[in-house]
Amino acid sequence: MHLLLRTLLVLFRSRRRPKLDFFDSSTLPMRVLPTDIDIAMHVNNGMYFSLMDLGRFDLMIRSGFWATMRRRGWNPVVANETISFRKSLQLGQRYTIETKIIGFDDRASYIEQRMVADGEIYARAYIAARFVSKTGPVSNEEIFKAAGVLPPSDLELPEWVRQWRADGALPSTRRPAPHLWN
Numbered sequence: 001m002h003l004l005l006r007t008l009l010v011l012f013r014s015r016r017r018p019k020l021d022f023f024d025s026s027t028l029p030m031r032v033l034p035t036d037i038d039i040a041m042h043v044n045n046g047m048y049f050s051l052m053d054l055g056r057f058d059l060m061i062r063s064g065f066w067a068t069m070r071r072r073g074w075n076p077v078v079a080n081e082t083i084s085f086r087k088s089l090q091l092g093q094r095y096t097i098e099t100k101i102i103g104f105d106d107r108a109s110y111i112e113q114r115m116v117a118d119g120e121i122y123a124r125a126y127i128a129a130r131f132v133s134k135t136g137p138v139s140n141e142e143i144f145k146a147a148g149v150l151p152p153s154d155l156e157l158p159e160w161v162r163q164w165r166a167d168g169a170l171p172s173t174r175r176p177a178p179h180l181w182n
Helices: 004-014 045-062 065-072 140-147 159-168
Strands: 026-031 075-085 094-104 109-117 120-133
Touching (some): 004 045, 026 045, 045 075, 045 094, 045 109, 045 120, 065 140, 075 159
Antiparallel strands (some): 026 094, 075 120, 094 109
């Protein structure tokens, strides 16, 4: 909820920023606000993923896919995500959220996102995302058709990303996933 105002600002401002192609990378300038930090006075580890949502919104809006997605009643959902930290972003510090689609498989789109300050990567995340409609998951073929794009011929999902997705996946919602720690 605390990112609601910033989300609305990104949704508004991204419409006025230069257009991007579907497979371009997005750069979203940001500043660390008091609501982003924890008791250690740096961006809280959990806040990084929330802020990265804004980078994905920026890419979707600037590429024109946001309007297509909303018109069709599709919603983006995250299926897997992982992050690595290198340096801490501090209160008041300027940085950018860099967002780029890195590939696809039969179930998801894969995005790499980076928090960059002073030309250095502070954190990097990989996200497996899907689009869903009222009738279920939206296929990549439907996404490409709706966006009027074809994936670049040299866009190949790294094998380690496929393995990461397989190793971290939970069972389908149609199958049981019992909790057996006790």
